[in-house]
Amino acid sequence: MMFFGTGILGIVIGLGVAPSFGDSGLFITFLGVINLCLGGFFGWVFLNQKPQEQDPRKKKRKRK
Numbered sequence: 001m002m003f004f005g006t007g008i009l010g011i012v013i014g015l016g017v018a019p020s021f022g023d024s025g026l027f028i029t030f031l032g033v034i035n036l037c038l039g040g041f042f043g044w045v046f047l048n049q050k051p052q053e054q055d056p057r058k059k060k061r062k063r064k
Contacts, residue, residue, distance in 0.1 A: 010029065011029055
């Protein structure tokens with residue numbers, strides 16, 4: 001979520017505020033797009049991981 005938030009904020013600032021400072025607006029927008037891509041990639045990796053099997057040696061015994 002942090003990559004998506006900073007990516008959107010970087011694009012908004014890069015296209016809105018920073019063009020008055022010259023080429024830095026394009027650079028900030030580019031970094032915002034990179035953050036969005038990283039957020040998509042890490043989200044895809046997180047959602048496509050296989051469920052971990054529990055190790056039977058680490059199971060706690062139920063007390064009676």
